[in-house]
Amino acid sequence: MNYNLNKLSERAEKLSNLAALRKLLQLIANEHKTLVLATIAIIINSALNLLGPLIIGHTIDTYVQGKQYQGVLFWCGVLLSMFLVGLVTSYLQAKLMGGVGQRMLFTLRNAIFNKLQQLPVDFFNQNKAGDLISRVNNDTDKLNQFFSQSLVQFIGSIATMTGAGVFLMAIHVQLGLAAMAPMLLILIFTMVVSPWVKRTNAKNLKSVGGMSAEIQESLNNFKVIIAFNRRDYFRKRFDVANQQNYKSAVSAGLANNIFMPVYTLGASLAQLTVLVLGIYMIGNDFSIGLLIAYLSYVTLFYNPLRQLAALWANFQTAMAAWDRISQILGLESNLVSIDDSTETHSDALLEFKNVHFGYAAGHEILHNVSFKMERGKTYALVGPTGGGKTTTASLIARLYDPTQGSILLNGKDIRSYSANERAQKVGFILQEPFLFTGTVRENILYGNDAYKNYSNQQLEQAIADANLGSLLAIFEEGLDSKVTSGGDSISLGQKQLIAFMRAVLRNPDLLILDEATANIDTITEKLLGDILNNLPAHTTRVIIAHRLNTIENADEIYFVNSGEVIKAGSLNDAVDMLLKDKRVS
Numbered sequence: 001m002n003y004n005l006n007k008l009s010e011r012a013e014k015l016s017n018l019a020a021l022r023k024l025l026q027l028i029a030n031e032h033k034t035l036v037l038a039t040i041a042i043i044i045n046s047a048l049n050l051l052g053p054l055i056i057g058h059t060i061d062t063y064v065q066g067k068q069y070q071g072v073l074f075w076c077g078v079l080l081s082m083f084l085v086g087l088v089t090s091y092l093q094a095k096l097m098g099g100v101g102q103r104m105l106f107t108l109r110n111a112i113f114n115k116l117q118q119l120p121v122d123f124f125n126q127n128k129a130g131d132l133i134s135r136v137n138n139d140t141d142k143l144n145q146f147f148s149q150s151l152v153q154f155i156g157s158i159a160t161m162t163g164a165g166v167f168l169m170a171i172h173v174q175l176g177l178a179a180m181a182p183m184l185l186i187l188i189f190t191m192v193v194s195p196w197v198k199r200t201n202a203k204n205l206k207s208v209g210g211m212s213a214e215i216q217e218s219l220n221n222f223k224v225i226i227a228f229n230r231r232d233y234f235r236k237r238f239d240v241a242n243q244q245n246y247k248s249a250v251s252a253g254l255a256n257n258i259f260m261p262v263y264t265l266g267a268s269l270a271q272l273t274v275l276v277l278g279i280y281m282i283g284n285d286f287s288i289g290l291l292i293a294y295l296s297y298v299t300l301f302y303n304p305l306r307q308l309a310a311l312w313a314n315f316q317t318a319m320a321a322w323d324r325i326s327q328i329l330g331l332e333s334n335l336v337s338i339d340d341s342t343e344t345h346s347d348a349l350l351e352f353k354n355v356h357f358g359y360a361a362g363h364e365i366l367h368n369v370s371f372k373m374e375r376g377k378t379y380a381l382v383g384p385t386g387g388g389k390t391t392t393a394s395l396i397a398r399l400y401d402p403t404q405g406s407i408l409l410n411g412k413d414i415r416s417y418s419a420n421e422r423a424q425k426v427g428f429i430l431q432e433p434f435l436f437t438g439t440v441r442e443n444i445l446y447g448n449d450a451y452k453n454y455s456n457q458q459l460e461q462a463i464a465d466a467n468l469g470s471l472l473a474i475f476e477e478g479l480d481s482k483v484t485s486g487g488d489s490i491s492l493g494q495k496q497l498i499a500f501m502r503a504v505l506r507n508p509d510l511l512i513l514d515e516a517t518a519n520i521d522t523i524t525e526k527l528l529g530d531i532l533n534n535l536p537a538h539t540t541r542v543i544i545a546h547r548l549n550t551i552e553n554a555d556e557i558y559f560v561n562s563g564e565v566i567k568a569g570s571l572n573d574a575v576d577m578l579l580k581d582k583r584v585s
């Protein structure tokens with residue numbers, strides 16, 4: 001299945017601005033109360049702004065020209081009170097909508113993160129972690145900016161513009177029409193350039209994702225980079241990504257600022273028209289006070305429009321960000337659940353039935369593989385590098401599903417188990433286990449609630465009962481030993497020991513060890529061998545190993561190569577097969 005987000009975006013459906021705005025507003029649909037309060041504050045603010053010019057015009061015509069200074073003082077007082085109320089409503093708008101933006105950001109980040117947790121390994125194979133981080137952090141913040149700042153101004157600007165338009169038309173229809181004519185030019189211009197602005201912003205967000213992918217890759221591999229002195233190589237790669245980001249950011253800046261000059265030109269044309277026609281009309285339809293008030297309404301009509309220019313650019317960025325976010329939210333895991341109640345208790349714990357699998361279409365790694373693994377036995381998977389051992393184990397742990405055929409666990413299709421049930425039954429120790437920053441205790445109990453409330457003493461006892469005491473003793477501070485930097489503070493062998501304790505303590509029916517002892521000294525390896533031999537009688541073990549001495553005690557050996565999994569017979573037969581394979585290649 002295609003999970004590559006950058007490829008998906010090329011095929012994404014194109015939404016109209018209105019449909020996109022509706023989708024964006026759904027994100028804050030549960031904020032009714034706050035939105036109503038904020039809208040009331042915005043409307044009061046706009047109404048106060050609109051009343052100002054009328055009061056000024058009236059004061060000039062009635063009191064200034066009539067030299068009645070008491071009246072002038074009174075109306076100045078009224079204006080001052082209006083400004084103060086305006087101050088309070090402005091503060092309220094910002095506070096309320098700021099809260100809406102932050103809550104939306106919180107919910108959205110949770111939703112994306114939860115979705116990321118549900119997506120299959122395929123998704124992570126096809127996308128770079130840095131790009132995903134950028135979507136969770138940067139793109140969601142663009143939406144936050146839109147909701148917390150732009151949306152208030154958006155509504156305020158529309159309210160003020162509408163009010164100013166009503167006043168312009170109510171005072172003088174012809175002059176009002178002339179004043180609003182440049183608006184048509186602005187609308188056409190906006191409609192024509194908006195798709196380009198959105199595209200340019202989308203490119204810019206993509207390049208931010210690309211840059212953070214570069215940073216993430218070089219930080220993750222810093223040891224190799226330093227050891228191989230590849231700093232220059234990564235510096236150059238980062239430089240290229242940074243250059244691309246710089247260019248796309250400049251283009252986005254240019255695109256986002258393209259509205260402002262055109263809107264300003266429209267406003268100036270309208271002012272000029274009203275001034276010329278208004279002066280011509282003074283004495284007939286217009287007084288000086290009314291003309292001043294009229295010009296203020298033209299300003300009140302076009303000023304919000306200029307703000308809308310900036311907001312429109314923010315809206316286009318928010319839409320581009322939302323496209324990138326909704327691509328993740330719209331994905332579903334291809335590891336679907338099915339119903340299968342045919343649980344049997346035959347000797348076979350696990351069965352591969354005519355399984356085919358490939359990571360990419362048209363390139364099969366396993367062809368028509370069938371085998372059975374019985375309860376309580378030890379199986380070894382051997383074969384040349386790249387032969388398909390880890391792939392077979394990954395299918396058992398259901399990191400992927402077969403493209404054809406089926407895998408049965410307890411006679412039941414593995415797809416019919418819930419993720420929890422499956423994780424309980426199948427334990428997996430990876431070649432390079434990942435540990436979390438915390439303590440050895442936290443890492444051992446990861447995903448295991450059974451011992452959650454145990455004290456350290458009780459847990460140590462449980463560990464000793466599972467024959468794991470000798471492994472824990474290797475850590476100087478026992479369960480409280482610190483693990484930092486995602487496990488990089490301890491050796492790979494120690495990581496494998498913690499992963500071993502983590503998997504065994506869960507008491508799985510099937511335990512897969514993928515090169516799990518590759519980094520462990522021979523004495524500790526013997527210790528692990530003893531622990532494996534003393535696992536509960538029902539536990540089936542699957543051991544993947546290159547060092548054949550580690551599989552001496554296996555009940556059955558499978559040779560995995562060129563898409564096939566075949567019984568190798570004895571250890572000697574497996575060695576012969578490996579040698580033969582080497583000679584052939």
Ligand SMILES: Nc1ncnc2c1ncn2[C@@H]1O[C@H](COP(=O)(O)OP(=O)(O)OP(=O)(O)O)[C@@H](O)[C@H]1O
Binds near residue numbers: 365387389390391392
């Ligand atoms: N995530 C992946 N995406 C695409 N191809 C993959 C992926 N993982 C493995 N492969 C390919 O599948 C084939 C089998 O790989 P696999 O890791 O199963 O081999 P292996 O026998 O475990 O090798 P090794 O002994 O080196 O661990 C290889 O050709 C490998 O390149």
